[in-house]
Amino acid sequence: MEANLDHRKLYRLPWNLADNPIVWLEPTQQCNLACDGCYRQNVREHKPIDEVQGDLDTFARLRNFDGVSIAGGDPLCHPDVVQIVERVTKMGRKAILNTNGLDLNRELLGELKKAGLVGLTFHVDSRQGRPGWRNKTEAQMNELRSEFAEMVASVGGLACAFNSTVYEDTLEQSVDILEWAGKNIDKVHTVVFIAYRNAALDNFEYYAGGKRIDMGEVVYSEKEKRRADISSREVVAKLRERFPDFSPCAYLNGTEQPDSFKWLMTMRFGDGQRIHGYVGPRFIEAVQAGYHLVKGRYLAYSSPGALGMGRSVLASSLWDGQIRDAARSYLGWVTAHPRDLLKPVHMQSVLVIQPIDVLADGRQNMCDGCPDMTIHDGRLAWSCRLEEVKQFGQFVASTPKPPPS
Numbered sequence: 001m002e003a004n005l006d007h008r009k010l011y012r013l014p015w016n017l018a019d020n021p022i023v024w025l026e027p028t029q030q031c032n033l034a035c036d037g038c039y040r041q042n043v044r045e046h047k048p049i050d051e052v053q054g055d056l057d058t059f060a061r062l063r064n065f066d067g068v069s070i071a072g073g074d075p076l077c078h079p080d081v082v083q084i085v086e087r088v089t090k091m092g093r094k095a096i097l098n099t100n101g102l103d104l105n106r107e108l109l110g111e112l113k114k115a116g117l118v119g120l121t122f123h124v125d126s127r128q129g130r131p132g133w134r135n136k137t138e139a140q141m142n143e144l145r146s147e148f149a150e151m152v153a154s155v156g157g158l159a160c161a162f163n164s165t166v167y168e169d170t171l172e173q174s175v176d177i178l179e180w181a182g183k184n185i186d187k188v189h190t191v192v193f194i195a196y197r198n199a200a201l202d203n204f205e206y207y208a209g210g211k212r213i214d215m216g217e218v219v220y221s222e223k224e225k226r227r228a229d230i231s232s233r234e235v236v237a238k239l240r241e242r243f244p245d246f247s248p249c250a251y252l253n254g255t256e257q258p259d260s261f262k263w264l265m266t267m268r269f270g271d272g273q274r275i276h277g278y279v280g281p282r283f284i285e286a287v288q289a290g291y292h293l294v295k296g297r298y299l300a301y302s303s304p305g306a307l308g309m310g311r312s313v314l315a316s317s318l319w320d321g322q323i324r325d326a327a328r329s330y331l332g333w334v335t336a337h338p339r340d341l342l343k344p345v346h347m348q349s350v351l352v353i354q355p356i357d358v359l360a361d362g363r364q365n366m367c368d369g370c371p372d373m374t375i376h377d378g379r380l381a382w383s384c385r386l387e388e389v390k391q392f393g394q395f396v397a398s399t400p401k402p403p404p405s
């Protein structure tokens with residue numbers, strides 16, 4: 001089932017190729033896990049620090065950005081990860097680590113914070129084959145998420161986000177992650193659900209430079225028959241089974257389908273016991289436009305301090321219809337439970353990402369205004385499809401296979 005969402009009623013995030021909150025830096029291709037659904041060939045290959053600096057300089061030349069997602073591979077495999085964080089900080093941008101957390105400990109986290117780290121996005125899900133965490137449900141994986149969230153909170157001042165890939169057999173469990181995140185809203189600032197994708201081999205032929213290529217060589221080609229078309233609307237429908245009011249406010253559309261939600265953003269208010277309500281499109285518009293007006297770029301990663309000011313936002317942003325509803329709901333609740341007035345109200349964002357969709361006629365519906373662009377050969381490239389450029393020199397074209405004669 002798909003949630004009934006009208007993109008024209010939500011805020012279209014203003015992000016584009018040249019002006020975007022984020023860039024995606026890949027200092028290493030090595031990872032210490034082999035997650036199901038990974039988009040990158042896992043090889044022991046680190047970029048020397050000068051090359052990493054070269055990528056940062058190229059980003060700065062091509063794109064206006066607020067934050068750098070330091071990804072990979074797993075960036076903690078890079079021997080100079082602390083120095084990389086320092087380099088990002090030195091250029092006046094926010095350094096965010098995208099990691100599975102396997103190599104993280106409190107001491108290293110302290111060092112990274114000293115180097116200027118602003119936040120971490122942990123990839124944790126039940127299909128990663130983590131030692132000690134195999135064959136667990138997403139609800140059971142929440143125990144590991146809590147360990148990471150506690151570690152980050154103990155250092156203080158760092159944004160903490162969690163990514164998980166959504167497969168057809170774990171879609172049902174997404175809501176267990178959302179519920180856990182709501183209970184830990186003081187420590188968990190963002191939750192991201194990424195629908196699983198692969199390159200289908202049965203239905204399409206692939207071409208590079210006019211020549212047919214073997215897509216089976218690419219790490220994200222279809223290895224087993226399973227759904228690779230889960231939509232953001234489906235994820236929202238699942239989340240609404242337990243949180244019926246769940247209300248997205250902003251989005252990025254697809255390059256081929258303006259009404260597809262490639263990035264779908266929701267922001268909610270809560271105190272760890274109850275979700276009081278949601279932010280509406282006008283609020284997000286004001287935040288993005290206001291930040292751009294003041295800082296000259298779009299906002300990536302709000303600080304934990306700002307997200308902890310939920311009550312002030314509820315009181316001061318009544319011009320946003322959904323915040324008005326949230327404020328009303330909060331007032332009703334604290335009138336009945338006056339002791340809850342002492343609890344801080346936090347804000348938390350929930351993102352649903354629907355990566356590439358290959359349409360029946362072969363067109364590729366990408367994220368319009370892709371935030372996760374990386375660098376290849378001095379050019380911006382979709383990080384989710386970098387292997388194609390590496391292997392075939394360009395992004396491949398797809399066409400439907402002709403019917404058997």
Ligand code: SF4
Binds near residue numbers: 354356366371382385
């Ligand atoms: S186009 Fe690919 S790399 Fe860019 S945001 Fe979408 S899924 Fe991520």
